[in-house]
Each structure stands twice: as structure tokens, then as C-alpha cells.
Amino acid sequence: MTSPFDGLRFAFGTLTVFPVEVTRWDRRAARGGMLAAPVVGLVVGGCAAGLGLLLLRLGASPLLAAVASAAVPAVLTRGLHLDGLADTADGLGSGKPAEDALRIMKQSDIGPFGVLTLVLVLLAQVAALTQLYDASWALGALAAVVSATAARLALTLAARDGVPPARPEGLGAAVAGVVPVRGAVLAAVAVTLAAAAGGAWCGPYDAVRPVLAVLAALVAAELLLRHCTRRFGGVTGDVFGGLAETAATTALVVFCLGGQG
Template sequence: MPRTSPFDGLRFAFGTLTVFPVRVTRWDREAARGGMLCAPLAGLAVGAAAAGLGLVLLVLGAGAPLAAVATVAVPAVLTRGLHLDGLADTADGLGSGKPAEDALRIMKQSDIGPFGVITLVLVLAGQAAALAQSYGTSWTRGACAAVLSATVARLALTLAARAGVPAARPEGLGAAVAGVVPVRAAAAAGLLVALAAAAAGGAWGPYGAVRAVLAVVLALAAAEALLRHCTRRLGGITGDVFGGLAETAATAVLVVVSLG
């Protein structure tokens, strides 16, 4: 058994969930557990990069809509579009109405069907519109929304990898991380992110803190609803389902933060 390093989890998280030049040195269950617990940190880095580009464009004179589109594009680039691809594949599989085995086969195909295309268009449009609303209200509010959405999107993966959630296939990322995170550790990660969100939202007063926590809670609830549906329909989670969960949570955060 290789000696455990505290950086194994970080390497796993950044190496599998981003395009940052990090080499994954271990692919065992212990490294996967650490990686899924560190997933929100990978999201924090992605969100910071997205917010940074949005703010740069605003400083250069761009309008809120352009800054929002650029902000939405950054996570897609920094994940090689894997989460968006997973969202589309999950939509095609679930939308097919076929039994689990056939739905999983549809999800594994390289092409994107009508359900996937429609879902991608609506989700990306919703994310950009919500971010434009937040940037239009306050540059810092838009930037915080971008960081929070990316972080919570990866937190949804941490919770989806908790013990008791099975894999739908015996291979792939879903099988590698299914059930690796203890329930208490997943809950602790969720609490830490919620507290950090409250602290950041507190910059806009008590209502800002409450809205930030509400965004986290509602986003995780939406992701949990999708997770349970996929578990019932498909028999468990897959890498594609992880992508769908991440994009669902990210969109929910952006919408909630943009309101009010």
C-alpha cells in the first residue's frame, strides 16, 4: 500500500475535475475519498478564475451580459466541458424513457441527442442571464456568485460520493468514487461551505448572508433530487451523472443569488 500523503486528495480533485496541470499519482479508494472531499477547493479555484475574467472585462468597459457569458465559459474550458457533456448525456438517458441498461448505453454514446441539446441551451442561457443580473446589480455580487456556484457545484459531487450511493457501472469515474466519502465527512464539508457562503454574503448585510446560505441549500436540494432520480432510474451514479449534478447545482446558485 503506497504511503498516504495529504496532497493525494488535492491531486485527485484537481487532476480529475480540472485541466490544471496536476498529475494524479494514486487512483485507489483512499485517494478518491480525499479527492471528493477536496472537490469544493477545485471548484473554488475554477470559480475564482471565472470571476477574475468577468471582472477584467467589466473594468475594460464590457457590459454585464458579455462579462456573464465569459464567466460561464471559463468553467467549461477549465473542465474540458466534461460537466456540460455529462449534463447533456444524462438528459438524453433520462429523457429516453428506456430501461436502465438502454439508458446507460445512450449516455455512453459520443453524440448528443435532442434532450441533451435542449438542456444545454436552457442551462447555459439561464446561467448567463442570472450572472448578468448579478453583475448589473454589483460587480462584486456577480463575482461572488461565480465563485459560490463553482464551489457548490463541486460540493454536490462530494455529497453524491457519500457512502450508500451505488455506482451504475462497474467502471469509470462513477465506480471509482461511489460511496467513498463517509456521510459525516460529507455533511461536514457541506456545513463548511455554507458557513463560508454566509461569511461572504454577509458583506451585503444579514439578508445577503441568508440569501447565500439559501443558495447553497437550494442548490444541494436540486442536485440531491436529481441524484435520487438517477439512482432510481439508472441504478446508481456515473461520471455523466456527476456532470449533471454539478451543472444543476451551479445553475441553482446563480439563479438564487440573482434574485432580490
């Protein structure tokens, strides 16, 4: 039997640097772990928002608070999602057949497409958080939490039944197709409702803003997922990282649209 704690251990043990021992690596534990991925995002986002707010409280500028909030998810994931984003960009940008592109993604170095993508994504994240912290400390904190949670929700949806692995080994193969479609949909609904509830106390428009951010993040991640599945024949651990960073960045950008609510 698989307990809910097996899924949580799998999620925190594989998606963060927290010292959590993964006691089970079977498909059931992976299913529970991917369903629990948004919980990991909530914790990571809470840490990011907490550090940003602490710096603001100590008199730091919104820019410095934004840099700190963007850095926390990278630190708490050992930079794996950013590394996956860079590798995915190199694989897609190579224009080579799937087998060659996967080989490029597996190399330890980062190519020009990866470097450019990392720079642009991190700049977008910091710029968005700076604008939000400058407008309202609460809005900046909310965006940090929602974007991190939406990023991990994108992983839940990418691990749904019907999405194949591109390789027979690796983390991508371990979690590909483990989440029932119904479970993925329920997770998306739960996160969206929670985001709306969290935004309601910031103002009337801010009850809608996080919902739009989550939905846009999922659409962007889904488009990338489908493109990667066509190009590589399935998903890899790098693709999962790319999906998370794409979703997080999209959510932050959408938060900025429309000005202060």
C-alpha cells in the same frame, strides 16, 4: 499512507484541466479527492469571477462579463460537466430501461434532450450572471464563486457512502461511495458557513443569500441524484457532471431572487 496532497491531486487532476499528475487512484485517494472537490470549485469560481471583473473593469457590458464567467468553468473542466449533463438528459429522456439508457449515455453524440438541456442551462446561467453583474460587481463575483463551489460540493455529497455505481468501470465507479456520510455533512457545513462569511461584506441580506443558494443547489442536486439512482441503478461520471451543472445553475438562479440586497 495517503497524504492530503494525494486527495488534492486527485481532485484537480480529475475535475480540471490543470496539469496536476494524479499519483494514486485507490479508494483512499478518491475519498480525499471528493472531499476536496469544493476547493476545486473555489479555484474555478475565483477564475470565473476574476475574468468577469476584469472585463467589467475594461468597460465591457454585464452581459459580456456574464458570458465570460459562465465560459470559464466549462473551459477549466474540458466541458466534461456540460457533456455529462447532456448525456444524463438523453438517458433520462429516452424513457428506456436502465441498461439501454446507460448505453445511450455512453454514445459520443448528443441527442435532442441533451441539446435542449444544454441551451436552457447555459441561458439560465448567463441570464442570472448578467442580472447580478448589472446589480453589483461584488454580487456577480460572489455568485460566480459560490455557484462553482456548490457545484463541486454536490459531487462530494453524491460520492457519499450508500450511493452505488451504475457501472463497474469509469470515474463514477471509482468515486461512488468513497465519502463517509459524516465527512460529506461536515463539508456541506463548512461550505455553507464560508459562503455566508463571503456574502456578509456585500450587505445584511447578502449574508443570507449565498446560504440559500448553497442549500437550494444541494436540494436540486439531491433530487436529481435520487432520480438517476432509481433510473440507472446508481451513478456514473455523466451523472456527476449533471449534478454539478444542476447545482451551479440553481445557485445562480437563487442569487437573483429578491433583487439587489
